Amino acid sequence: MSEKQIQFGLKIKELRNKHHFTVRQVSQQAGISSSFWSLVENGKRNIPKPITLEKMAHGLREPKEKILELAGLDTSNNNNKENKHVDLADDDVVMSYEGKPIPPEDLEVMRRFLRGGKNNGQ
Incomplete structure (x- = not known):
């Protein structure tokens, strides 16, 4: 258990008790297990991923930014998450889906689909 985990858990517990x-x-409101929630509060789990933190914020009826900040995450980037645009033609960007990189051959299928089934960019 790290001190950061313990402090985060105490803050979450404090908000819940408030x-x-x-x-x-x-935990039911957040859609996560009560055992997981309890482990987080007691500092026995790593600080959850941002998506889980957002669920916890929902369960606590607190702004997600507040919970992300308690976890030590920068909320300035999360506010702009939906505004990020990536060009499918940009080969210098690693695109991913559900956290896994999209293979180049799948990207080509997507490009072809968007071009109306044509193989080349014409």
Whole structure:
């Protein structure tokens, strides 16, 4: 257990208690298991990934930015997440789906589909 994990867990527990919620209530609202929630609060789990932190914020009825900040994450980039644009023709960008890189042959299929089934860029 790191000190950061312990401090984060204590802050989450403090917020939950402030709202007079049980672990079961917040975990059900967030859509995550109560055992996972409890482990986070007790500093026995790593600080969750941003998507899970957002679910926890929902369960706590707190702004997601607040929970992300408690976790030590920079919220300035998360606010612009939906505004990031990537050109499918840019070969210098590694595109991914669900955290896994998209293979070049799949990218070519996507390009071909967007061109209306044509093999070349004409």
